[in-house]
Amino acid sequence: MTTLTQLSVFLENKVGALAGACEALAKADVSLVALSIAASSDFGIARLITDDPAKAQEALRTAKFVVQATPVVAIAVPDVPGGMAKVVTTLSAKGCGIEYSYAYAGKDAKAVLVFKFDDLEKAAAVITDSNFETLG
């Protein structure tokens, strides 16, 4: 199983905070593959998958953003009814706690599910046993 490096960025709840982060990435010539935002009433956390996490992290730090790198698992599933359900059901049945997840459209008519697990090692064993396709 492989993992991806997701970058989490702290966003103050003010106009332009997200735009500023995106701009910093664009300037560094980094492409955004997926973006998910978790928000509270007055701050947000942007979770980013990029084509070059190291460069992205450097660019965001230079632009004075607080950034944290987190290993996440990206599973590619056929973009057909029941494709995602199968992955989630299997993981839940084996007791893998999911802290959060989000999805994006991948290549070759596949959807990509991104997971942050409570226990990465335990999830890795289940994923390997189930022959799920991971990106990384």
Add this chain to the structure above:
Amino acid sequence: MNPISKPDYMPVPELRAMQLAKLQKLIPYEYEHVKLFRQRCDEKGVKPRDLVTLKDLAKFPFMKKTDLRDEYPYGLTAAPMREINRFHCSSGTTGKPICIPQTKNDVKIWTEGVARCMAMYGITEDDIVQVSYGYGLFTGGLGAHYGAEELGCAVLPTGAGNTEKQIMLMQDLGVTAICCTPSYFLHLATVAEKMGVDFRRDTKLKHGVFGAEPWTDEIRQKIEQISGITAHDIYGLTEIAGPGVAGNCEFCHGLHVWEDHFYPEIIDPDTLEVLPDGEEGELVFTTLDRVGTPMVRYRTRDLSRLQVEPCTCGRTMRVMDRVHARSDDMLIIHGVNVFPSQIEACLMKVPEIAPHYMIELSSTDTMDLFELKVEVTAETFSDSVEKMESIRKRVAASIKEIVGLSPKIYLVAPGTLPRSQGKIKRVIDNRKK
């Protein structure tokens, strides 16, 4: 013991006799040379000869900062210009500045005060002292500079600002003591961390001489914990001299006042009655030796207490409580008295928060809005909303418990709240008056 510290241990009867003798010289001098003082004494029907015992000082009128503004620039100057050797001014936030002309001997006494503080902290001629207070009209820079030189230290006059270079010089030259505001030191520590500089590993810094703004015990502990240095408290104000009026000894229960030069009283700020030692009130100083711009019963607005118990260290000079609040700093929010230092103490209880904050007050037609911005730190930032919310909840709970109010708390990114190189501004009050 450094000979400069000898007066610290003067027997009390000798000290009281000396204070009385100096006051009996000062009061007639002030009466003769300062019109405002003379007018006020006459209005009260008190004459210089009425000063028979130390207690009689209470019969004489107070001076306030507004007097210095109203009489700007020379109204309270007692010495002729040919004897004036130095000016210090403080801008204040509104209107006219205040100006304190002083003679060569005035500067010498002030210098002695700073040097005695530093000697008390254990700083010696072997130390390399970096002065990161601002130089110029502000008394911090030159006060610390003269004091450290008097003690025979090697002085590095960096002034405030250009923080990265300061850290570089501190490492390269082997600086062992730094003088600055506590908030500037915290800023310095943040920059050092970004540069990968660890005070314990990469510098020889042992002493911090901090003053010019009220600070709490929690800030002191934080400074000592992040840097491994000993944080010393130096107290003073431009109107009286500058830093070096009082400082803490190794027992740290408060600050010894150099009362052979600066006579302290504590008054009730409402009734203006003198309070006995042991009670908290407003600190008032009379300069016993200054002749340029002497101050008689100058109201500092600082809240403190003169301790009753003699200090374990053996110094006879009375100990004042650390000034944690200035009566001017008190905010009234929803009818509750709040000092910014209380908010600071609350934040110190939540380790995930940087010790930088901003209180913002505004008002609608019917109520006050109390908002508090606090910085998260890069180390504790988590990608989980729940964890970040829990930090905010703990800040809220801590403030609710200590202050009894529930401000709206905003988490902001590290480094976004203003840092100061002189005195820091922690409150923005936009309420309709």
